[in-house]
Amino acid sequence: MNSLREANTRTNAERLEIARNALVSARIDALMCRLPENVLMLSGHWPLCGDAVLVFPAEGNMVCIVPETQVEEVSAEIWDAQILAYAHGRHDSPDQEREIERCLIDLANKNSWKTIGYEGTFEGIAAPGNVAEPRVPSKRFEQLLKSATSKATFIDAQELLDLLRKTKTAWEIEKIRLANEIANIGFEVFFEMVDAGRSAIELAAAVEQAIMVKGTGYKKARRVRAFAQVAVGKDETLAGWRPFEVTTNRKLQKGELAILELAVVADGYWADRTRVRVAGSASPELQRLSDIVKQAQDAAISAIYPGVCASKIDKQARGIISKNGLENEFVHITGHGVGFRYHEGYPILAPGSSQALLPNAIVTVEPGVYLPDFGGIRIEDDIVVTSEGPEILAPFSRQLS
Known part of the structure; x- marks a missing residue:
């Protein structure tokens, strides 16, 4: 050997x-x-x-x-x-x-x-x-x-x-962290490129190219792939609550939203991340909605610790959104497991989920709101459950514009 x-x-x-x-x-x-x-x-x-x-x-x-x-x-x-x-x-x-x-x-x-x-x-x-x-x-x-x-x-x-x-070893957590760091390469490109006149497919292609070119070899990663799904505009992002985006050649208009749903696999270990960006400057209402989603994500993450019931974490995110009168606009679950797969069945952060979070589990936290007049806003990060508190793997800006 x-x-x-x-x-x-x-x-x-x-x-x-x-x-x-x-x-x-x-x-x-x-x-x-x-x-x-x-x-x-x-x-x-x-x-x-x-x-x-x-x-x-x-x-x-x-x-x-x-x-x-x-x-x-x-x-x-x-x-x-x-x-x-x-x-x-x-x-x-x-x-x-x-x-x-x-x-x-x-x-x-x-x-x-x-x-x-x-x-x-x-x-x-x-x-x-x-x-x-x-x-x-x-x-x-x-x-x-x-x-x-x-x-x-x-x-x-x-x-x-x-x-x-269900739980990851120290080695596996570092490998999943690496996949998240490589995902941030794609976020950087997405943030730079979202602008009026850009098409969804152009954004997705640029994100995937950057991740595979710059991610391969990053901290000795050997095999890296990216799966970028981008929705743009009010109608496309309104459907962004689904577990997939249909990437089209539609072009962004000034003031419109773009959602990037991003999966990255590095040597077999997966990251699942989402960011939303506006073409140009965000309107006051879009900024308000984005701030609510960020607050909901923060509340859910702060509730993560070993032994906590998964529904309690979902409740924290849903409570912030409901307090702002948007309870009917948060239509999906708050999160799911990730690491050996893009989507894992444990844990599921959802109303009624009785699963208890185990130490060293990794879970996404991804609240969102979807309004016909504005479109959809979702933010997603991967979190490690530790006895010292929740750890965000490879944090990245959540700014809307």
Whole structure:
């Protein structure tokens, strides 16, 4: 093992210990994972094309099965693991599924696993490095796993994996912080470029280009992608409460709003941020609305601490907005988990949510208001839950103009 991998393995001893203890408690001898976020969490490798298969045992070193064309990149990222490579990608290469099965049969013959956990009921997934073509562990892949390890009993490990992803280690928090710092590169461009005559697609393209050009190599980040969604004008930003923006070629007019919904992934770790900007100077009413949203975000963030009920945080943001007579204009939740995916299911900051925030969870806080006469205003940042109080990852200006 090279010195970098040794250092990474030592740094991630916390994650490895947590995962192995969870397997022992669940009486699972090994996990077999293919989803990029689970492979990343357990091994440090962000799959390039989604075809890495990670075997993570309760005892002993993990094994990562990958095409031989990916060995160089996998070796640069993965922690203490054996890499099993198979021929793939050439015109005369063997069938990929059969090669994966061959590797799994070899591993099963060398071990005495009785119970194996697999990704049985995941629906949403995080993208691999090649975001254009993610791979989903299907029923066919499940059958391949069971065929290769026929002596073992298989159980769905979704709940266990979800539990592991609820909190982040110190290493993971720093990686997510890095993604947030790179997101700020995009905010800088957005703030500079929002002006009358700029189109939404022009703004989105400039943000993505800056993040990928300047973010790649930033603090040793190897693989960086950005997903900028921009809505401009009253009608488009009014619909900005949806979990997506439709980026058009509409051009900003003086005094109009532009919302940037921004996802950034750096080496597999995600940031989810939003800023809004006005073309030219903000009117007094737009400035008032922006100030209300900022106050709501501040109130929600200040309520974040270990053990707090998620609905209480939502209540803080919603209370500020309601006090200003805008309760019907805040139509979405206050926040959600983030880190191994763009949107994670824990925690959810919403009315009625009974989830308690765990130490070292990461959550977005993103209140907003949407009025037909003005459009939509939303501000979003990623927050770490700590015993010392909430920590905003990579703060950035919230000024409207």
